[in-house]
Amino acid sequence: MNKQTMKPMAALLLAAFVLPCVGIAVYSPVSNAADKKEEAQKPALTVSVTRPEKTTLPIRLTANGNVAAWQEASIGSESNGLRLTEVRVNVGDVVKKGQVLAVFSADTVNADVAQARAALLEAEATAAEAKANAARARTLESSGALSAQQISQYLTAEQTANARIASARAALNSQQLRLRYTQVVAPDSGVISARSATVGAVVGAGTELFRMVRQGRLEWRAEVTAADLRNIRVGGAARVKAANGSELTGKVRMIAPTVDPQTRSALVYVDLPTDTGANAPFKAGMFATGQFELGESGAFTLPQQSVAVRDGFSYVFRLSQDSRVHQTKIQPGRRIGDRIEVLSGIAADTVVVQSGAGFLNDGDLVAVSNAPRVAPPAGGARASK
Template sequence: MNRLPFQPLTLGLMAAGLITLAGLGLFATRSQAADADAAKPGASAVAKPSLTVTTIQAQSGMLPIKLAANGSVAAWQEASVGTEVNGLRVQELHAAVGDNVRKGQVLATFAAESVQADVALARAAVSEAQANAAEALANADRARAVQGTGALSAQQVNQYLTAELTAKARVESAKAQLDAQLLRLKHTELLAPDSGTISSRTASVGSVVGAGTEMFKLIRQGRLEWRGEVTSAELGRITVGTNVVVTSPTGAQVKGRVRMLAPTVDAATRNGLVYVDLSSAVVGGKTAPGAFKPGMYARGEFELGSSGALTVPQTAVVVRDGFSYVYRVGPDNRIAQLKVQTGRVVGDQIEVQSGVKPEDKLVATGGSFLSEGDLVKVVEAPKAVSKQKEAVAPAKPAQAASK
């Protein structure tokens, strides 16, 4: 049998295939060795912190105990000012709503012509009564002079003496009627019964008013009070003399003091009223008269003393699903999410009633970016920035533990 000679091209292809198979075997061997090395303990990469944070600790201190309540502003006492004379025409009004008046100041005047005529008539009646009394006195004196002489009977003497007494009584009656008319004349000027502020005016010039008709309302002495509404349980915590800070919807604040506690509690709401005398309102550090008005809604805080508390910055507390949390940094720089109960707020600080210890290191801000178990890097806050206000910032990639 004749053998076919190998061609040069065939030999080249066979050599290339052998080289390729040898390379694949070497790569597989090295890959298996690398996988085996990766499976050994301590060979994994060092975990990298996700965020850089600054920490704070809860601070112990005294916080004021305050009780908040809603209520309305009202006049301390509101006087109803009306006329005491009947059927007189209003001639002139001297005060308007909002005016501050003094005690005894003229608020309105009435047409006094008819009253002046009545005064003149009463004066004439007094003069007539006095003349009749003088005549009766002279007759009585003559009767007493001849009494017992038989010139006049005893009955006639008694008549003269009785006429004298009657004439004197008529003089007194006429004088009383004159005094009444003079009083009516005095009442043709309506005077302020006390100093204060006019809150209402219902009279008009030219109208004829009857006795007792209200013409003005006066806030006595311009004094206002806040009537706070509290529960029956809270009512027992408040005493007369307790200091109160009342704030209007416009932000004006006024200090007050509890004047009186309601003796009864509303049967429907189970709430009671607390009456607080108000001083001058302050807006922007300056006294602001008129910042509070009767009928205005206002919110007040009763100052009930102080007590010890743990506080943290409000930025350290995160609210999730209706619950409050803080984030503690452990010794291994791992985050632990702590559920806390918060309380009073003073400035940028908030009371933590439970869930935190004074020695706990808490994330100052940015807790909303953290989760349970996160690894963080803790850095000191810059001197120019308070540790309680340091923000959370992304961390730089960590360096390998060893090369």
């Protein structure tokens, strides 16, 4: 085969190879665009929708504070230089008013009481003799058998003897009081919160032996800002929760008359129910959080699953007529159960995604599994501008 014959054949073979490739290059982009368009029309997610509902929510003010004793009593020694022989109570014991808590040695005091009692008897005997002499002097005063000076001496001796009786009786009372002080008694009912009394110790007068929570009463001292004080009323309810999970409902007893100039907050004293048992849920010194019940008010709410939190802000996804969703920022408010208050951002008749909000992006096409309600609720939440 000569060269002139081979050239046309090579050209034909090259054309047969190139033309299909050109066809693929020409028609392939058109096919891909159609596929992408078909995929773009496919819903990203099947969701359910809802509208804000008008409901009534409680108004609550949250605060922090410490649990403390309503009043603490310091129980000390009134005896001086006596040895402690018996301690009858310990920390946590519930005591009644007048109950004996500790006993001091009374041997020395008993001896002093006996001596004072003997001194009183002696003074009474001396006074009886002086009284008889004074009576005889009075009868002889008119007869002139005794001089005026002698009569005056007998009368003075009678008065002196009576004064000595009073002095001896006072000394006896003092020693009997010392004897009574050898027993340390509870000044009120309550719970022993601290004990420093030790058997065998010799303590001075005024030394603290016990501390007691009077009547077992505890209170929550909540720190409330000055701006919120006007919303709290004496006698109002407060729900208090301790760090261990225990909860109690207390009552506002008093609002402090002053505000701390450093923190600009004031203390609100909340009485807690009395529980003096060993398993009492609250203990003095605990940290606790609580909420003051301030009444109720109307609100528009959504299920919490409708709200997506992103970058620290709350959003809902509005459903448009073309079945696309639009991310809308809202201002959340109070929460109760599984619902959250919407303060602003959407109107009351806005249809929003209920389930699946956390998986959507702005502009996504969705399929709706439930038809939105036709009649919107009365009123409306404030829409953001």
